[in-house]
Amino acid sequence: MRIVEEKIGGVTVLQPGERIDVATAPELKAATQRVLGEGVQRLVIDLSRVEYVSSVGIGALLAAAKQAQALGGRVALAAVAPQVREVCELTGVLEFFTVHGDREDAVEALGRRAALTLPEEVLLLVLEEEGGFLDLPDHALEHALAGAALLELSHRGRVDGDLSTVQVLDASAMGDEVLDPALQALGSLTPPHETSPSLRALVAAAPAMRRAALERLVAHGILGEKNGLVSWLGGKRRYPVVDGAEQQEVRARILDLLRSDRIPGPRDVAIVALADACAVFDALLDMDEMLDLRDRIAEVARLDLFALAIRDALRAVQRRGRDEAADGQPAR
Amino acid sequence: MASRPAEERWTTPADPARVAPLVEEAAVFLERRGVGGRALHVAQLVLEEIVSNAVRHGGTAERRDDDTVRVTVRVDDGHVHLVVEDEGAPFDPVRDAPLTDVGRPLAERAEGGLGLHLVRSLVADWSYERVGAVNRVRLTVDRPGRPAPEGVGGRGDGDGRAG
Numbered sequence: 001m002r003i004v005e006e007k008i009g010g011v012t013v014l015q016p017g018e019r020i021d022v023a024t025a026p027e028l029k030a031a032t033q034r035v036l037g038e039g040v041q042r043l044v045i046d047l048s049r050v051e052y053v054s055s056v057g058i059g060a061l062l063a064a065a066k067q068a069q070a071l072g073g074r075v076a077l078a079a080v081a082p083q084v085r086e087v088c089e090l091t092g093v094l095e096f097f098t099v100h101g102d103r104e105d106a107v108e109a110l111g112r113r114a115a116l117t118l119p120e121e122v123l124l125l126v127l128e129e130e131g132g133f134l135d136l137p138d139h140a141l142e143h144a145l146a147g148a149a150l151l152e153l154s155h156r157g158r159v160d161g162d163l164s165t166v167q168v169l170d171a172s173a174m175g176d177e178v179l180d181p182a183l184q185a186l187g188s189l190t191p192p193h194e195t196s197p198s199l200r201a202l203v204a205a206a207p208a209m210r211r212a213a214l215e216r217l218v219a220h221g222i223l224g225e226k227n228g229l230v231s232w233l234g235g236k237r238r239y240p241v242v243d244g245a246e247q248q249e250v251r252a253r254i255l256d257l258l259r260s261d262r263i264p265g266p267r268d269v270a271i272v273a274l275a276d277a278c279a280v281f282d283a284l285l286d287m288d289e290m291l292d293l294r295d296r297i298a299e300v301a302r303l304d305l306f307a308l309a310i311r312d313a314l315r316a317v318q319r320r321g322r323d324e325a326a327d328g329q330p331a332r
Numbered sequence: 333m334a335s336r337p338a339e340e341r342w343t344t345p346a347d348p349a350r351v352a353p354l355v356e357e358a359a360v361f362l363e364r365r366g367v368g369g370r371a372l373h374v375a376q377l378v379l380e381e382i383v384s385n386a387v388r389h390g391g392t393a394e395r396r397d398d399d400t401v402r403v404t405v406r407v408d409d410g411h412v413h414l415v416v417e418d419e420g421a422p423f424d425p426v427r428d429a430p431l432t433d434v435g436r437p438l439a440e441r442a443e444g445g446l447g448l449h450l451v452r453s454l455v456a457d458w459s460y461e462r463v464g465a466v467n468r469v470r471l472t473v474d475r476p477g478r479p480a481p482e483g484v485g486g487r488g489d490g491d492g493r494a495g
Binding site for chain 1: 348349351352353355356359369370372373374376377380381384432434435436437438439441443444446447449450453454
């Protein structure tokens with residue numbers, strides 16, 4: 001079987017031939033193994049030429065999904081014929097992929113998803129479909145964005161953190177509108193940093209990050225903008241979701257994760273820890289489900305010690321803010 | 333019946349390398365007889381699975397080099413009928429098909445063991461019998477959208493798409 005390989009931006013596309021059967025499935029499996037083994041994080045398997053997939057072919061798709069999950073990469077399927085889709089559904093493998101109408105859609109979705117920073121994903125998590133936000137406690141979103149920026153910078157090797165401290169490895173600007181305000185805020189602190197002061201510095205930068213993140217989501221066509229001018233937290237500025245799939249993907253992905261016993265990737269662990277710290281799940285879930293999932297949320301957050309430390313520091317910072325507000329003193 | 337039944341037989345060595353070509357030949361025959369879409373896909377998939385099984389289980393201790401697998405494919409107005417026969421050790425896939433839990437998380441999913449699960453899910457009917465030294469598996473695949481012949485009962489189920 002001829003497997004056509006193509007790189008489009010940072011996305012690799014594999015297009016197998018007409019039949020993925022007992023003879024050719026090993027070739028597809030070898031190709032996905034090689035590509036993912038080379039460090040490709042975003043893979044599209046374009047099934048537009050495929051007319052027949054047997055159980056061995058399904059096994060090859062499953063192997064690709066497993067390997068991608070283990071390596072923190074993502075695999076999407078494109079152009080799945082109805083009879084192939086039925087077999088994928090019956091074997092339960094469809095849920096391990098995002099599925100797109102054609103390769104262009106798949107490449108675009110994977111490329112865009114990878115471009116999203118954790119602050120952007122957190123924004124998408126708390127945005128409502130029709131625009132506006134989940135009903136969160138005061139300043140919860142700023143705290144979530146501060147934590148998201150810190151974790152994103154940690155994933156990108158700019159900061160290192162443990163249970164109580166944050167070490168800035170490189171505070172130079174990276175040319176990213178969302179993360180540069182965070183780097184600037186961290187760079188102005190004197191080392192070594194404890195987690196809480198670092199987060200407070202980032203909370204001060206949160207409005208700038210939020211603005212930049214929203215602008216970028218609008219520019220990417222993920223959010224739309226209308227009736228601008230009114231301030232963000234006033235609730236009158238609306239960012240109706242243009243590409244529902246993208247937003248749905250963040251929220252659905254996180255809720256699916258919590259409802260399963262799947263082992264999540266580091267980005268999803270970060271989102272769960274942040275959402276947990278900032279009362280997002282209380283707004284997203286009804287009380288019964290919140291009770292059911294409480295242990296699972298804690299279990300997921302524990303998978304990353306730095307995410308856990310940030311969750312606890314965010315809780316402490318928010319508690320202190322509330323106490324100070326109650327005492328009539330300015331929150332620092 | 334609106335059109336005459338059409339039947340074809342193949343006899344092939346019990347050799348794993350022969351499975352894919354045989355299924356392709358059967359697919360060509362089915363297409364010429366007007367079978368397409370889901371019915372064509374399901375017929376190929378169950379045939380590949382059962383023939384693979386026959387080859388595998390035929391390869392047990394008493395295997396002889398001249399072991400063969402016989403496949404019969406017949407098409408009528410409402411169905412594709414498949415018969416797979418081999419001379420291997422007794423193996424009843426209908427009874428012994430593993431129950432695959434397809435709802436498990438990805439990390440716990442095995443890449444194999446999906447085949448007989450799919451056969452069970454996709455065929456309209458299947459049965460096994462041991463006839464002397466021969467395993468015989470009969471499978472029936474619906475051809476949706478075609479009027480079922482009289483006396484067979486209306487199994488036509490629209491476009492046949494599940495869910």
